[in-house]
Amino acid sequence: MVECESLVRIFRTGTRAGDGVEVQALQGLDLTVREGELTALVGASGSGKSTLLGILAGLDTPSAGTARVAGTDVGGLKRRERTAYRRRTVGTVRQQAASNLLPYLTARENVQLPMGYAAVPRRRRAARAVELLGLMGIAGAADRTPAALSGGEQQRVAIAVALANGPRLLLADEPTGELDTATSEEIFAALRTANAELGTTVLIVTHDALVADQVRRTVRIRDGRTSTEVLRHTAGPGPGSPLSGEEYTVLDRVGRLQLPREFTESLGLAHRVRLVLAHDHIELWPDRPRPPDAPATTGEGEGD
Ligand code: ADP
Ligand code: MG
Numbered sequence: 001m002v003e004c005e006s007l008v009r010i011f012r013t014g015t016r017a018g019d020g021v022e023v024q025a026l027q028g029l030d031l032t033v034r035e036g037e038l039t040a041l042v043g044a045s046g047s048g049k050s051t052l053l054g055i056l057a058g059l060d061t062p063s064a065g066t067a068r069v070a071g072t073d074v075g076g077l078k079r080r081e082r083t084a085y086r087r088r089t090v091g092t093v094r095q096q097a098a099s100n101l102l103p104y105l106t107a108r109e110n111v112q113l114p115m116g117y118a119a120v121p122r123r124r125r126a127a128r129a130v131e132l133l134g135l136m137g138i139a140g141a142a143d144r145t146p147a148a149l150s151g152g153e154q155q156r157v158a159i160a161v162a163l164a165n166g167p168r169l170l171l172a173d174e175p176t177g178e179l180d181t182a183t184s185e186e187i188f189a190a191l192r193t194a195n196a197e198l199g200t201t202v203l204i205v206t207h208d209a210l211v212a213d214q215v216r217r218t219v220r221i222r223d224g225r226t227s228t229e230v231l232r233h234t235a236g237p238g239p240g241s242p243l244s245g246e247e248y249t250v251l252d253r254v255g256r257l258q259l260p261r262e263f264t265e266s267l268g269l270a271h272r273v274r275l276v277l278a279h280d281h282i283e284l285w286p287d288r289p290r291p292p293d294a295p296a297t298t299g300e301g302e303g304d
Helices: 048-057 079-089 107-117 124-134 151-161 179-199 209-213 261-267
Strands: 003-012 020-033 038-042 066-070 089-091 167-173 200-206 217-222 225-234 242-251 272-277 281-288
Touching: 003 048, 003 242, 020 048, 020 225, 038 209, 048 066, 048 167, 048 200, 066 225, 089 151, 089 281, 107 124, 107 242, 124 151, 151 167, 151 179, 167 179, 179 200, 209 281
Parallel strands: 038 200, 038 217, 089 167, 167 200
Antiparallel strands: 003 020, 003 066, 217 225, 225 242, 272 281
């Protein structure tokens, strides 16, 4: 559903030639999200998360590299294609719950609005709005304006708005940024429901590392690049089973990978590591004398 390859976005600030400052917000980012997945992208403030979502949402274009969403090269869209893409292929939820909604419309009217732009028949609009608000667990709020809703309710309406035209991909940028922990969990539950019930692929972006407890797949972004990811599997049967996590890292097309800093620091790995190819895995050792039981190796000293 999402395929980003060596994505670069450089912002130039300053007005006259020569006095500009360049910020490289994305520095060769690779990311793959499969259809139907729910993924969290976690990174510190300034790591390039919103820049990435802006590109995936069709609001911004990359300086280099490619971003494909549902088979569409979003960097290469013409103006009219871009409008259609933003209306039908992606839905977005922003951090400020209130900014996702028009204050003088009720929740139901807010959800109906984007369907009007997509020329959905009026009667169908009303039914779908009620259905989506029900799915988000806020059917009772349909006739209230945003001012009469809590922050968490507003954000659930905002998710319903984003889902109104049945997007293939739902992008949520810090959707729980202004909410307390209990309310945040409700928002994650709502996003999981959208994912499970409607089959929408969901990409959530957050600086909150605790989100890893809420989703199966967490990808870490650092300095405009994706680094490691954690996949969680239920340890036992049933939905209440605890999740156990396994750490993964991205292997790019030329075979480079980035090791988590906790791993390299705990073993004092730096500059050079020793590689051993086993029949079904690769060993990576500190660059120190070989342990006595280590096998005579193939692969050592080869390459750069
Ligand atoms: P995040 O969402 O992870 O906090 P952003 O994607 O917003 O990070 O920003 C990444 C970097 O790009 C930051 O250094 C930010 O200051 C810079 N940046 C983002 N948007 C712009 C812009 N429109 N003009 C100049 N610099 C920008
Ligand atoms: Mg941001």
